[in-house]
Amino acid sequence: MMKLDHLIYFTQDTVQSIVMEQRAKGNQAVAGGRHENWGTANALLYADNVYIEWLTVEDEDKARVAATDLPLIAHYFHDQQYGDGWANVCFSVEDMEQWKDELDNKGFTTTKIINASRKTEDGELVRWKMLFIEQDVSNELPYPFFIEWDESEAQRQSRLAKTGARTIFHQQQKVSECIFHVEDPLQEVGEWAILLSQKVGDVHDIRIGNVILRFIEKQEKVQRLAEIHFTSSD
DSSP, X not given: OOEEEEEXXXXXXXXXXXXXXXXXXXXXXXXXXXETTTXXXXXXXXXXXXXXXXXXXXXXXXXXXXXXXXXXXXXXXXXXXXXXXXXXXXXXXXXXXXXXXXXHHTTOOBOOOEEEEXXXXXXXXXXXEEEOBOOOOSSSOOOOEEEEESSOHHHHHHHHHHHTXXXXXXXXXXXXXXXXXXXXXXXXXXXXXXXXXXXXXXXSEEEETTEEEEEEEOOOSSOOEEEEEEEEOO
């Protein structure tokens, strides 16, 4: 099973400043932790169905090295010239090896499966696997990437509830729509539909579970995730 897992926002702010800013707006964001091998850190805000990740660099030397193997960090450095902003989306899968084989069979060139981890504020180590589609880093829309958590969904939700990262407050709203600004919506939605094994809707959109991915023609310096919309959870 595949589902939309999280949305990435690139920022040059510190984790603590992001958390403070979001809480001032009434959003109960938390410090996620540090990716110690990558020189990056994040702040997180959970909704009922997905979460938002603010990704920032704390150690540029480490991050520059990591960027040679991690397209997400390479895109971070590329996009710095345009300031902070939405970047990409990530889908979770249950069997990364099988998913990699499926993508390779469709004709996509995938990276190796990457083992990753993050140390939380209380010292806990959270682990997962990642997979990317090989692409040149550019202003064009990057493909989404994929994650397989090292714990079951029930275990992860329980852990997040215990730390206060995901509470009843967070479950009161969900992400309903992700808007991508692109030059050619027909082409982009077609490629993503093949990639994700989904049908294309009537207005250049794809539905993944309870979230719609919509591709809108708009001339921008970079083609990226541009907006997200929330609705109240049922």
